[in-house]
Amino acid sequence: MSHKRIPKRRAAVAAGGVAALGAAAILLPNAHASQGGAADQAAPRTLQAKDASDVASRLAHTLGDAFAGSYYDGAKRQLVVDVAGGGDDAVMRARKAGATVRKVGNSSAALKSAARTLKAKAAVPGSAWAVDPRTNKVVVTADRTVTGARWNRLQSAVQGLGSGMATLKRSAGAFKTFASGGDAIFAQADGGGTIRCSLGFNVKASDGSPAFLTAGHCGVAAKQWADSQDGQPVATVDQATFPGNDFSLLKYDDPNTQAPSEVATGNGQTVPITQAVDATVGQTVFRMGSTTGLHDGTVTGLDATVNFQSETDPNGVDTVNGLIQTNVCAEPGDSGGSLFTQDGGAVGLTSGGSGDCTQGGETFFQPVTAALQATGATLGDGGGAAGNGDANGAGDQSGADQQGGGDQQAGGDGSGADGSGAASADPSGAQGGAAMGAGS
Template sequence: MRRRPAVTLATLSASVLVLTLTLTARADADVAGPAAPAAPAVAAPDGIAPEMFAALQRDLRLTPHQARARLDTDVRASRIQEVLRTTLDSRYGGTWIPSRGDTVAVGVTSAADAATVRALGAEPVRVVHTERDLDEAVDRLNRRAVAAPDAVVGWYADLPANAVVVLAQAGGAATARAFAAKAGLPADAVRVETTNESPRPYIDVIGGNAYYTGSSRCSIGFSVNGGFVTAGHCGRVGARTSQPAGTVRGSTFPGRDYAWVQVDAGNTPRGLVNNYSGGTVAVAGSVEAAIGAAVCRSGSTTGWRCGTIQQKNASVTYPEGTVSGLTRSNACAEPGDSGGSWLSGSQAQGVTSGGSGNCRTGGTMYFQPVNPILAAYGLTLVTSGGPGPSPTPTAGPTTPPPGSTTWQAGTTYATGATVTYAGVSYRCLQGHTAQVGWEPPIVPALWQRI
């Protein structure tokens, strides 16, 4: 009997193996059924620019679903902050979003206030110092800013830590404590932290669209009726600007870092921010975001960059002097981003002032909140649709005028629930347990008229 060549047997064996694997795979497919369809893409929430939604996921390392949930929490925190800052008044300990990003915390000084916080679906945290206490402590340091030692970089109120943090360069901790003591701050309200920050204002670059003051280039922060707001270090009162042409009508720096430019006829302010991806982001209002909320920044050097709001009412010492009332963030920036727009969702938050670090190694940035700029100069923000700032609620019981009313104190309302009050219909914006003083007409953070 003649032996078959080895190569023929090898080829036959390989063919049998391939056929067996193929039949097995088909059998497995028949058992498992058709492959599951791919999960649908998660779109940006209504009112949130896709570019901002994408940057939020990139910089905070979130999935699309996590990013949507985070934005929902941020909105909820803003509403809770708006209600409690007024209703708790001097007892209010501040609102913040813990690092996990899915809850809202509120500082309280009594068990009674803890119940009020829970009624809004937030977590009460017992504190010793109220938000007002910490702000007053910051103000004491601000009044001594000109006497601040070189080792002291800045200071801010840290609501979650319930203390005022004084930032000091290496070896300057004792000097920083002495500075705080001379300002009259109680020792239990002060924490000294060592930092390598070396803040400077970003005057030579832009955040939104560029404009020029002489040979210097800065950026438009947000449009207001008649012009735009920007950083104060970008130009003094009376200076002329180009692209767009205008005149600086108000400017403060140092002390604060804000300015506004009145544009010449023919320039049209619009409620938009350049996203540096070939489009724009609409600005819906200027509702203040809570500590811990996600925030995104637009700048021509580094484009869209996102982070979180870390602290408010921060003071920082630049070479030109101390600037107070800033907000501190870890959203990176670089020279060229000065004066640019900061937004939380579709809500304007502020304009870039300065900071330390860059977008390669990270850093700490400061922005001047926008609402104090509007108040200082009596300006009105230009918006492009969506909800704007809500009026401040008025605490205390009210008596409804004649008309049908289904709203009742003590009732727990879910988001989307509808009620009538004095014959007017309202939709619940934030789940809560109703209390006297939170009637729909006077708490627009909780109820929307329909």
């Protein structure tokens, strides 16, 4: 790797080419939704997704065992809360908070017990599961690699839980982490070749130094990272966790680095990131990554478990827990990229999934709230976590994706599924993406 002098100015890392126009069009300022009604009004309130997430968090605490999940109805802009047991008092409290209430049969405890059963009996590579509050069930997904004895094992475990508790579906693709060779943030793998990932969010480390978050499977694969394929390293891994969780904290090597708390979405546009927020099922979210640029979609599940095929053990599995599941597309090189909301909430870091940005697929994200809590970092401009992320990290740091620069699966050639790849009109003269700091 050749060396170059990093200019003493703010720069942006290439975290994607030209943004997808559909997603970009949605990222325009809009009027705040009406909150409507007094606090004790029984009719459901009109809420923005962030407000719905806050209400859901409070209700999860106040309703206790009666709370069985929630989701955001984007069409009606209402929070829907599942209540299992708890009697009329729980229903009344949820309605008083402004939620639409559904009485369901499966409690949160029962759903979590089902997930534990799956972990014990069916943690086969290529499988994933998450609680879907819209169906009040655990939805289990098997990718195309799950066949033969593995399929029979997974199917048997799901059937053992009963049709009222869990469902099983197929994914056309294969679950994989989304690191690849190409551009964006770069490192040399121990086994040779170039690894490409995407910067997630700039933060301040617990000692006040400038840093950023990206995927854990990127951080365990290499220690030093550059902002161009042939450039000198500009950041060093401080903490990295994969599997178990999937996050890394990298500190900028220059302590004078300016690390703006924003995501560049292409065409000179940026979204200021002001706080970390917990995801809500049904919420519209945006993903920025180095391969495919900007795409949007919906949160489909929370507390998801994904069993990736181990990159180091052909018979092994790298299990990651506590993830956000979405239908936002992603491809190799997008790993670690930003998942965020229109109003500047940092939601997640791209972990992996199946499919691509031509046919779609399932994608999974490490919650930012959990990463901040585990690392002690705060968002770049000082914003802390606004949720109760739980970092259930495992110390095992095996299985990092170390695909070489020649690996171009699922569109990993950096062109992006939408045919993009040209630099956008970012004010700093770089491609659109998560803003990366350079010395001031």
